[in-house]
Amino acid sequence: MTARHAVSLTTATFLAFVATSTAAAADLANGQRIFETVCAACHGPGGRPDPDSPVVSAFDPLPADLSDPLFNSREPAGDWELVVKNGGHALGLSAQMPAQGDALSEADVRDVVAYVKTLADTRSYPPGEMNFFLPVRTKKAFPEDEIVWKSRWDGRDGEDVWRNVLEVEKRLGRRGQGLVEVIHEDDGATSEITEVEIGYKHALRWNAATQSILSGALVVAIPTDSDEPEEVIPYLAYGRAWSDRWVFQGSLTAAFPTDDAGSGEAAVAGAVHYRWTPWPRRVFPGLELTATIPFRDPGGDRVQFTVVPQLRFGLTRGGHVALNLGLELPLSDQSWDYRAHVNLLWDFADGSFFKGW
Ligand code: HEC
Structure with missing residues (x-):
């Protein structure tokens, strides 16, 4: 032969x-x-x-x-x-x-x-099967069109902080996504926009057989207070359906302040969602774990862990508007006692906010 x-x-x-x-x-x-x-x-x-x-x-x-x-x-x-x-x-x-x-x-x-x-010849487009539920802390890999309002209440002894983020993410081309975030904080004494973030995410690879996707992103955070340094934040985001019902997502983030990159930190987060039904307008439980590691040893506990039990509520019949509620609890010393997260998401590629309630 x-x-x-x-x-x-x-x-x-x-x-x-x-x-x-x-x-x-x-x-x-x-x-x-x-x-x-x-x-x-x-x-x-x-x-x-x-x-x-x-x-x-x-x-x-x-x-x-x-x-x-x-x-x-x-x-x-x-x-x-x-x-x-x-x-x-x-x-x-x-x-x-x-x-x-x-x-x-x-x-x-x-x-x-x-x-x-x-x-359609969709080989160079990441499949919608990998557009998994948005977790509270873990970054998402799929480059969808989404507007997200993220509200977070940090319970601290006597000085609670309320943080609101408006995030607009728009698909660019076959596998890219542009993102803009505006961050507002209210600690009782002051209430102001503290930061704007601008970034780009790119779906690097995916596999339809294993329903997995890997994306890389680069975000620049610009504080409104000119005394604060900008931060450069690269991250990797991964998602994989373990089965029809179980989905895992994980992300690895690093934040480098521009004035002193070594004073930054890395963060690892992983989330599991249980998709018990194909119907989108249902309640889906999820659980996340996060770890934050400063580059420089601060003395004491170096790695800070948190756990975030959460529920996703599909609000519209097609699930393109959804609410995500999470309670973040420290597993090691933190400056806060708990964080309550409320995220409202609207996948605007699927139509107007008011469609299909
Ligand atoms: C009588 C006309 C008609 C027939 C027959 C029909 N469709 Fe449709 N289909 C529509 C219309 C109209 C829409 C748009 C609905 C909307 O966007 O609100 C639609 C939407 C869809 C969508 C949804 C796309 C989305 O927006 O996500 C799919 C998929 C689809 N049709 C597949 C099929 C398939 C497969 C068949 C045959 C088994 C079929 N349709 C038969 C009229 C029809």
Whole structure:
């Protein structure tokens, strides 16, 4: 056997393996047949609705373009299976998207959604399956479009501090995200904007088979008080679905003050969420652990640990607006007794704040 034969034989075996392993998960030929007979009249044969068609122009809103790789990649297949089975209304979309749960079997629904996922070449876009729940402290890897209001109450002996952060994160290109944060603090005596943060995050790699994603980011924190140093904050964020139900996310952050980089600190955080149902408007428990390590030994406990039990409340039917409540407790000496976190998140790629309540 020549080397070339060996290569083509290996390739053929590999392709056969890929074909059988995807066929076991979803029958794309069946999916295509269903799409063409049931869905194409509204969605267009290639997934792009024809605005000149009288059927399509009657819709408000028009069905999205399923052949657009950004749109196609960012919505998890599981959400689309719910939409196809239960109709658009079930996830806060238009009821003009009809429920097919009576006409199609579970396998048919899986097949047709798997086929819809092939209507765009999404290889260079991180899949929406890895857009995991935002934890309280752990950084998130997926570059979604999100506006988050984070409110934190630090309970301290006699001098509580209330901190509010408005965070705007916007997808840039295939795998990037720009982010801006404005931080306001109120300690009873003064109430002011203390800092602005500007950054960029990039999805470095992901793996659809293991549902894992790794991103890197660089943030610059600019204090409003000109006596305070700026900080440069690189971080890595990782997420992985251990199973359908269990999701792990972890992040590694370092903060370097520009006047004295050695006086900065590193932070490690890890979060686990239990996704017990595919329905987004439910309550999901999570647990986080964090460790903060100053670069320079401060004397005493060097590493400070905290634990953050939390609950995510999906508020809209599609879960694009959600509330996250967490209680952070020190596991080692801290300057505070507890921290109460309230985060309100709005994934604005999925539509207006008021859609689908
Ligand atoms: C009678 C017309 C019609 C038929 C038939 C139809 N759809 Fe839809 N579909 C719509 C409309 C309209 C929307 C837009 C809903 C919205 O955005 O509020 C939609 C939305 C969707 C979405 C949601 C996209 C998102 O915004 O996340 C998916 C996925 C989808 N359809 C897939 C299918 C599949 C698969 C079939 C066939 C099994 C199908 N549709 C059949 C009209 C239809």
